[in-house]
Amino acid sequence: MFIGAAAASSPQVLIGRAQAQMASELPLPVGPLANIPDVEHKTLTAGAIDGVDDEVFAPPGFDVRCVAREGLNPLTGEPAPFGYEWHLDPDGGAVYPAADDGGWVYASNSEDTPGGVGALRFDADGNLIDAYSILEGTRNNCAGGQTPWGTWLSCEETTGGQVHECDPFGSAATAVRKPALGSFPHEAVAIDPIHHACYMTEDGGNQRFWRFVSDESDLSDDNGVTRMGLESGTLQVLSIQGFEDGGYPEAADARSPQPVTWETVDIDTSGRVLFPTFQNDETTQGTRFAGGEGIWYYEFPEALRQTPAGGSVPTRGVMFFATKGDNRVWAYDIENQLIEIIYDNDNMQMETGFDQVDNVVVSPSGDVLVAEDGALMRLVVVVPNGQAKLLMQITKGGSEITGPAFTPDGSRLYFSSQRGPSGADGSGTGGATFEITIPEEYRTAPVASTPDGETPDTDRPPTGSAGALTAATVAGAGIAALANRALRPADE
Incomplete structure (x- = not known):
């Protein structure tokens, strides 16, 4: 669907104040982007890749x-065969700091066949200094996830899809397929480093929420970080009490914490799941989710861990994930095995509502x-109990926003328009990053959200240590909101 000129001239009107609050809305942390002004049409900064009006809107000063x-070629702006060529349909992505020069790498999937993963290498000043491939010969690489040990897990969103582990500073030759994570339409992954589990979303109309739990033999030390081999362990699907068996x-029924269990799923050596996924529109194991999308893991600082209603121990880690088919964002309390919806369009009304939530x-x-x-x-910047803010919009239609990822210092945000103008003259629709x-001033520490819906004062003291993503405390029946141990995105 194309957004016409009227919408393009003032896209900020598409975001409105919440008309109703969710019954168990959680006090999520509020960062400085809650105070951004209205967006304006941007003239792109000149560089090797320029000359096309992508109709990008962002706030003044951004x-x-x-x-x-x-x-x-990202370095020269020249078409093939002059060096490495940026891929078709850029999708999920993540940023990795470089230890040698203070720079970073942005890894980006290609949701095409053949797919793969490309990488953009920047120096400490943000100059692009290299571009190369880190995965080839795969299909429909949608999203994925960043591991605590510094690799990128790239997911094939296709029947029989696999997860491939890639080195963002390496090459396609070093990528490794991980069949133990199952063979199905993978969307995104996130690692729980405490319990050595890999959580996975599955895209589609009626799919499952998965996890892989490593055996002890699957674990090794990688420079002080416990590395999961992702080769030996147990594959499981989640069941919400009262919504088992499909x-x-x-x-x-899910706006307050609900208990869950995990059911083991058998696979063969290729990763093929050995239970029938669909049988007369019903399934044999697990709760159905309407199109799993982005997923993100958070660990609470010890001082902010509390026991939620229905729980037995203080919450330590939470998995957040989105489902596009019903426009929901979920929170799963790992320690207490409780899950709830924290956002959905039915109870968080905006003028247009969320339009197919994807990456979180x-x-x-x-x-x-x-x-x-x-x-x-x-x-969109989600402001708890208040007005959502529009950070960026592209009004040149027929595309989607993919792969948002911040540099570790928060100074830069990368994303793609998957079917945006491509080629030297912008006449193609292959995508742009x-x-x-x-x-x-929009990179300060977060504050606790305010219950009255007013935009919080970001000059107040932060609720946690400077430079860290802090957590709000448990509110009533809510599980707990966001906290941070390290930047671990998963798009998508």
Whole structure:
């Protein structure tokens, strides 16, 4: 769907104040992006890739540049065969700090066949200095996840899809397939480093929420970080009490914490799941979810851990994930095995509502962002109990926003317009990848959310240590909100 000129001239009107609050809405942390002004049309910063009006809108002071466009060499802006060519349909992505020079790498999936993963290498000043492939010969690489030991898990969103582990500083030759994680339409992954589990979303109309729990033999030490081999362990699907065996949880039944169990799933040596996924529109194991999308792991600082209603121990780790088919964001309390919906369009009314929630990403300053897969093509800052803010919108239609990821210091945000203008003259629709520079005043520490819906004062003392993503405390029946141990995105 194309958004016309009227919408393009003032896209900020597409976000409105919440008309109703969820019965068990959680006090999520609020970062400085809650105070951004209305967006404006941006003229892209000049560079090797320029000359096309992508109709990008962002707040004043937020510079935008195109760092890669499909069919062109990101370093020179020249089409093939002059060096490495940026891939078609850029999708999920993540940023990795470089230990040698203070720079970083942005890894980006290609949701095409053949797919794969490309990488953009930046120096400490943000100059693009290299571009290369880290995975080849795969299909429909949608999202994925960043591991605590510094690799990228790239997911094939296709029948029989696999997860491939890639080195963002390496090459395609070093990528390794991980059949123990199952063979199905993988969307995204996130690692729980405490319990050595890999959580996975599955895209589709009626799919499952998965996890892989490593055996002791699957674990090794990697420079002080416990590394999961992702080769020996147990594959499981989640069942919400009352919605087992293919049950679908209605929103009213899941807006307060619900107990869950995990059911073991058998696979063969290729990763093929050995239970029938569908049988007369019913399944044999697990709760149904309406199109699993982005997922993110958080660990609470010890001082902020509390026992939620229905729990038995203080919450330590939470998995957040989105389901696009019903526009929901979920929170799973790992220690207490409780799950609840924290956002859905039925009870969080905006003028347009969320338009197919996809990636869920959090800035180092504690801002909760949701990217959309629908026609509105927005990147939205979610402000608990208050007004959602529009951070970025692309009004050149027929695309979707993919791969949002922050640099560790929060100074830059990368994302792609998956079917945005491509080629030297912008006449193609193969996609483009962008960078937004975040002004310093919007990179301060987060604060606790306010219950009255007013935009919080970000000059107040932070609720946690400086530079860390802090957590709000448990509220009533809520599980707990966001906290941070390290930047661990998963898009998508």
